[in-house]
Amino acid sequence: MPPATPATSLLDTRLRVETPEGVDLLLSPASALTRARAFAVDLALRAALSLALLGVLGRLGELGIGLGLILLFLLNWWYMVLFEVLNQGRSPGKQLFGLRVVHEDGTPVGWGAALLRNLLRFVDMLPLGYCCGLLASLANPRFQRLGDLAAGTLVIHQPRAPAAVQLEPMTPLPAPFALSAAEQRAVLAYGERQRQLSPARREELAGLLAPLLGVTAEQAPLRLQQIAADLRGTP
């Protein structure tokens, strides 16, 4: 697949990946600040697990300590790898905050990339507490730390399903002119975002289109909502 390119010429975090079928996938990489929360959760989880492990195994004497050290090693180095490969690129922290690791072309992360990006945490940690990784990620337009750069991976926001909107029933009216896909989306969004907008702003926005719709500015919001209802089709 071709590499991801910025989605617009304007400043945006989104990347566009075109699949061979000609479908555009939009990826929105997450910055270090967003990922820091997820990492903190993962760190806390691992710390709690380690303490519990040592507490239980410490009672078994030297054998317990030895076993505990092996398990600690596994926990520290394989926790992220296993979760990322087996849980669709999401460690528990990432899952909690809707983040996901994928390859740069949007494909699910595999063993090779997951191992590489997590082994290179060792470099990102230098000299203390992920300073290197933090600076690299803050300086990179795709927010990749060094491990991500080496493994060719991205941490992206998982697209969430939009919340269902309560819509008032409305007599649908066809638009008096042809609308492009983007314009249809805008009209639909106008219909759906009624509650977020103040009445004055609703009227102001619809008033922009009043001359096109052939109605007065006061009637424009209702007309625009009716057009949106028509675009939505029957519920």
Place this chain on the structure above:
Amino acid sequence: MPLSDAAVAVRPRSPWEAVDLGVRLAQRHAGLLLASWALLTVPLLAVFSLLLWRYPSVALLLFWWLKPAFERLPLHILSRALFGATPTLGQALRAWPGLLRGELLASLTWRRFSLSRSFTLPLLQLENLRGQARRQRLDALGRRSGVARWLTLLGIHIELLLWTGLLVLIYLLLPTDFASESSWLALLLRPPEEWLWLEHLSNACYALVLVVWEPIYVACGFSLYLNRRSELEAWDLELAFRRLLERLGQASLVLLLSLGLWLPHGAVLAQETEQTAMPVSLAGSATCLLPSEDNPGPQAPRLTHQPLDSQQARREIQALLAAPPFHRVEERIDWGWSAADEPDAPPLIRTPAWLQGATAVIEVLLWALLVAGLALLAWRYRDWLRLFAVRGQTAREADAAPPAQLFGLAVDPRSLPDDLPASVEQLWAVDPRAALALLYRGLLSHLLHQRRLPLRAAHTEGEVLVLLQGLDDPALDAFARRLLDAWQALAYGSRPPPAELGPELCDAWRQLGLNSRAQAGVAP
């Protein structure tokens, strides 16, 4: 500030995505932001350190306390840059004293510890809201400023982390003999005055860390503020509607004019279309019309009353197809004959006409010689060729034993009765199916053994008929056709043959003198 000039993509984002955008914003203007911050803060810290040389902690505290005042500079730069009017370094620094006027005291005292500082600063600095108005606006905007608080908490950790990291890095880079534990102990055991420089060094490191982090922090707060406003005021919708207005503004004028022209004829037009619509659509569904005046082909100009007519669209499509990625120019280097690359050199001497005629004659002669030679060779080895090349194939085909069974029917002559028509007539009354099968077997056997027809088990009845035509025997052909039609109808359709068919076929059999057994005069 028209929204369409905004340098960032306006779309609904989650607050954390807005933070991501803030990082991108800071990256875009990193040089200016970092340089202006450094030029503003580092000299100030130097002054504090010199004035308070004996109290490095106080200098640091003072410096830290003034951060909100410094933060107004990156916000000023970012707010200008958002609409493309990025100030130069000098302009930005000169503008800073003017930025301090609005409620600086509040920012540095009771609002100093506000966690959503980065989010509320734009209200003060960009919207110039004070007192009651500011509180109302905050209520409207601030319902989801939780992320701004998180941002500040994160910022505290990042500052501490980078600061410690930088100090550790410096320590790690020290030569080992200088960094040995004993010398550090010796240093720290001396009176505090003698290691004040160490604290000032650490202060400088903090200032350096702020150079990197603070612009990002301010940019993220600004981006959160923008996102919240864009969400509340639906900036993306405004942009989309304005674009729609721009696109249709011109077109709608034309539409209105044309409507005005058409209205008087509207009724007439409707009648006309009703009358003509049916035949046209019928004709269209029946055949594909050839291009004509009524029905121009795909190449003719169409959609001529639209802003984008078909010809312009075709031109644009061609241009698009000629550009990458559709049109790819590849340069390849291959080995080739050098002579092939050179153009044919013009002949030095023009050959006379008679010489050209002579060459043509010589060419014909040479070709004739070659053909004659080949013919001579063929004549010389004619016996050998007949024996091994031609004879071999025909002999093999002829010698191959005809199959004893075809499509499950035994066609060996020995399996057939001696007087086949008589047997068929006997059977016909009892079992027409068996009688027809016997006739069919007899026919196939005759074709195989007497006529040497190369029948195979894969042949269908139809193919047998086609092969029969090759024998050029119309009487046999007609007989076989009747027989096979009846046989197919019976075998596949279970339709019984007419009763008189059997005797008729037997008569035809006798008239044709068919037999599968070799008889004198018939055998080849």
